[in-house]
Amino acid sequence: MAAIRIDRVILRSIRLPLLHFFETSFGRSYDKEALLLELQADGVSGWGECVSGEGPFYSYEDFKTSWYVLSTFLLPQLLETGWVDPESYAQSVEPIRGHPMAKATVESALWDLKARSEERPLWKVLGGTRTRIPCGVSIGIQDSVQELLEKIQIELERGYRKIKVKIKPGWDLDVLDAIRDRFGSIPLMADANSAYRLTDLETFVAMDRFELMMIEQPLYHDDIFEHASLQRSIRTPICLDESIEHARDASAALDLGSCRIINIKMGRVGGAAEARRIHDLCQARGIPVWCGGMLETGIGRAHNIALSTLENFSIPGDVSASRRYFERDTIQPAVTVDADGCIEVSDKPGIGFEPDLEFIDFITVKQRVFSPMGK
Numbered sequence: 217m218a219a220i221r222i223d224r225v226i227l228r229s230i231r232l233p234l235l236h237f238f239e240t241s242f243g244r245s246y247d248k249e250a251l252l253l254e255l256q257a258d259g260v261s262g263w264g265e266c267v268s269g270e271g272p273f274y275s276y277e278d279f280k281t282s283w284y285v286l287s288t289f290l291l292p293q294l295l296e297t298g299w300v301d302p303e304s305y306a307q308s309v310e311p312i313r314g315h316p317m318a319k320a321t322v323e324s325a326l327w328d329l330k331a332r333s334e335e336r337p338l339w340k341v342l343g344g345t346r347t348r349i350p351c352g353v354s355i356g357i358q359d360s361v362q363e364l365l366e367k368i369q370i371e372l373e374r375g376y377r378k379i380k381v382k383i384k385p386g387w388d389l390d391v392l393d394a395i396r397d398r399f400g401s402i403p404l405m406a407d408a409n410s411a412y413r414l415t416d417l418e419t420f421v422a423m424d425r426f427e428l429m430m431i432e433q434p435l436y437h438d439d440i441f442e443h444a445s446l447q448r449s450i451r452t453p454i455c456l457d458e459s460i461e462h463a464r465d466a467s468a469a470l471d472l473g474s475c476r477i478i479n480i481k482m483g484r485v486g487g488a489a490e491a492r493r494i495h496d497l498c499q500a501r502g503i504p505v506w507c508g509g510m511l512e513t514g515i516g517r518a519h520n521i522a523l524s525t526l527e528n529f530s531i532p533g534d535v536s537a538s539r540r541y542f543e544r545d546t547i548q549p550a551v552t553v554d555a556d557g558c559i560e561v562s563d564k565p566g567i568g569f570e571p572d573l574e575f576i577d578f579i580t581v582k583q584r585v586f587s588p589m590g591k
Contacts, residue, residue, distance in 0.1 A: 221298045224256040225291050225586040229283060230579045232513060234541055245270065248511050249279050251286070252546065252576065255325045257299070262329025263571055265516035266321040267483035274409070274437075274458065274510075275317065275484070282318040287584055290322050295588045302326035303489050316461060316486035323487030324519050332566035337522070339561055339568075342488060344525025349559040352378025352532035353540065354407065354509060357387055361394050368399060375557035378403045378429065378532040384411040388419060392426045403532075407432040410458060414442055420450050429531070430455040430477050440465065443474040453477050457508060461485055463493040470501055477531065479508040480523070483516075488523055499528035509534030514547030518567035521551070525561055535559065546579075548572045 232248045251266035266286070268277040289312055294300065300308050305323045312319075331338040353371045358364040368379055383391065383406045395404060405428050412419070412434045423431065430453045435442050437458040447454045453476035460466050460478055462485055469475050478498055482491045498505050507524045510516070520535045537559075538550035545551070547569035553559055562568030 222255055222257045222295060222588070225295065226254040226256070227283070227286055227291065227584045227586070228252045228254075228576065228580045229279065229582040230513070230546070230576065231581050232542055232546070232579050234511075235539075235543060245511070248513060248541070250513055250516070251279055251282055251321060252513075252515060252571075253286070253321050253325045254571075255294075255322075255329050257329060258333070260329060260332050261571075262325045262327070262332060263515050263567065264321045264324030264326075264328065265512055265519070266317055267481070267510035267512060267516055268317040269510070277315060277317045282315070282321070283582075285312070285315045285318040286321060287586075290318060291586050294322060295586055298588075300326065302330055302487070306486055306489055317483040320483045320485070320487040323489065324482065324516075327488055327519070327522075328566045335565045337561075337563050337568055338519070338566055339522040339525040342492065342522055342526065344522065344561075345527050346525045346529075347561045349521055349524045349529075349535060349561060350377045350532040351536050351553050351557050351559055352376055352380060352403075352506075352534060353536050354380045354534045355382070357382045357384065361391055364391065365394060365398055368395065368402075372399070372402065374537075375553065375555045376532075376536065377557040378405065380405045380407055380432070380534065382407050382409065384408065385416070385419075389422055392423065392428075396426055401427065403429055405429040405432060405455070407457075408434040410435060410437040414446060417446065417449055420446060420452070424451045426452075428452050432479060433457040433459065440469045440472060440474045443469070444472040447473055447475060455479055457481070458484070460494065462490055463497050466494045466497055470498075470503060476503065478503060478505050480505050480529075481508040481510060482519060482523060483510060484508075488519070491523055492526065495526050495528050504528065504530045506531035507533030507535055509536070511541060513542065514538055514545035514551055514569060515567065515571060517545075517551050518547060518569045521559055521561060522567060532557070544572075544575055546572055546576055
């Protein structure tokens with residue numbers, strides 16, 4: 217496409233209450249705090265969402281550091297450059313070390329802007345082929361096992377095709393046993409968020425009896441080597457999440473036998489271009505992938521839907537309906553899941569949804585506008 221000169225950039229910090237707290241081994245959240253980025257060019261806007269959290273727990277990035285990196289480095293550089301094709305954006309910001317979530321925010325908005333400018337749906341621009349996305353849900357740690365079972369029952373009745381539950385030491389074997397006892401052989405996986413060590417091998421061997429789809433990121437967040445040792449010792453497939461920050465990590469993990477499944481999150485790997493490279497690598501090596509969630513609002517969720525249309529996203533991801541988390545979302549219409557547990561992919565240009573500007577303005581707690589020099 218012809219180069220587009222970006223006219224204006226708006227960076228917003230928002231706070232959106234969750235319908236129910238969400239707890240992992242890192243802690244409990246009651247609100248979703250996020251950054252939304254709008255790039256304006258020739259009367260068209262492209263939108264991205266930063267998935268960094270409220271603290272440096274999942275990653276060293278949080279929404280405050282992302283705001284700093286975006287406003288001090290990434291956005292001024294983008295305005296100085298003008299237009300950068302999203303495919304090559306990551307290369308253009310390589311001198312800025314790390315901060316993949318901040319970088320993915322800009323790249324996502326560039327992808328949306330490109331697709332809208334070409335009047336094409338983003339999923340087709342990315343090379344997706346699937347028009348229906350099977351969905352799973354991620355259910356956090358609850359105050360009691362009974363509350364967890366009740367939530368699982370609700371999500372199964374809604375048609376979701378995979379149940380992911382968070383685990384941590386002391387909230388694992390008894391919980392999984394209760395789930396299997398009540399629901400039988402439902403598609404079930406456990407996400408540890410790095411809460412265990414190799415000294416917990418006996419616990420993981422015991423988990424084999426639950427016939428889980430996978431155990432996600434059981435050991436250190438930056439480890440590949442020890443996961444290979446664990447995978448050799450258990451039947452249950454290991455899925456790596458935090459350890460995979462780019463295609464080089466994925467290649468090393470597969471060479472070592474550290475996992476049999478990979479969770480791809482655009483924010484974690486720096487954007488859709490790198491996510492697609494990991495997808496292609498795994499597809500070539502016969503390793504299934506799925507799209508993980510970061511409690512995104514609708515804008516980030518829409519980008520996940522587009523990514524999930526790629527062929528090798530063969531396991532239901534954490535791309536669920538807006539109503540699971542928010543009374544009102546940042547997009548119109550909200551993301552919905554049908555009775556078969558699938559999302560119908562939109563053929564509308566860009567991410568397929570329109571930002572709810574009135575509501576976004578209402579939940580914005582801080583905003584900064586950037587313009588090219590001389591404007």
